[in-house]
Amino acid sequence: MRRLFLLPTLLILAACNAGHSAVEGARTFGAGFGDAATAPLEDLNLRREYIPTVLLQAESNPYDLRNLNQCTTIGAEIARLNEALGPDSDEPPAPDGSYLSEIAADAASKAALDAIRDATTDFIPGRSWVRQLSGAEQHSRHVQSAIQAGRMRRAFLKGMGMQKNCAPPAAPAWFRPSRV
Template sequence: MPISRTCKTALGAALAALLAMPASAQDDEIVTDGPNMRDVARTPLDILNIDPQDIPPVLLEAVANPYASDTLTGCAAINVEITRLTRVLGPDFDTLAKQEGLTPEKVAQGAIGSLIPFRGIIREVTGAAERQRSLETAILAGSTRRGYLKGLGLSQGCMVPARPISTAPVPQEVITAAIEEGDED
């Protein structure tokens, strides 16, 4: 099947944009934040499964055993593991509200993707769809592991980020002030 001139132009523009980006932008490890300009530029590459990106090792470890705890010897080890996951997954729900809605990057990514005819079939044939399903499974496993680790940290009395923020211990002076304020009413 010949590739149309429009597809060739879009692919060329995306490759040029990707190559023009600084190395720091190309090395960004976060896989769950919405699309950025790098993702927009990679859209044709992803659809055609050219130069697929590897799933980060920390997510592959989570897929293998999201509830592994034999090497976690205390709060410091839990904190290190949560930090590794957060570097790849982005902020957890208890630390930062996710940005929802339509962004310019999402619009651009959709527009570039729509220039490739039969992209759904092409993604299946080239293996890009299977790669996307594997990545989504790894993200789910990583998120599950981070939640498990925060629960483990909570049970061991660890401080944030090795426990959910919403259950962090309240300082005694805050509790005392609230009780005293309640007594005055």
């Protein structure tokens, strides 16, 4: 008798979660709609992607050793880079406990936003030339260069942390400092 009661209860709970996921997906879509619809402004160089200061500093000198004589300062610098770049590839993804319906709603929202972005940028004739002439392509290359420099700096700092026998996050997540 309990099994007969358990199945409808589970179905109701699953349906509630799916409804909640759909609402969250709609909110995500609504939040990103403005950026997708105004994507041509980036092509015309009227709106630019912000480059965090820590990435600009890394781009100017990725191997700077000033004030990096302690594990805490190395870890703090890596934390600043993680904030700008997201987690490093050696760090496991944080378990977010997402339901499959939430993941599906996010994927559907992203696909719809990508379609809108494509539709709004496709109407610009000679888009690649417009990006070149407006300076948008040069800025896009600068953003990618800053990201690459930030990744190089983070790897360099983690190597320095290993050399100084620091514990993570001032070293890779898998590194275990030896006892001295």
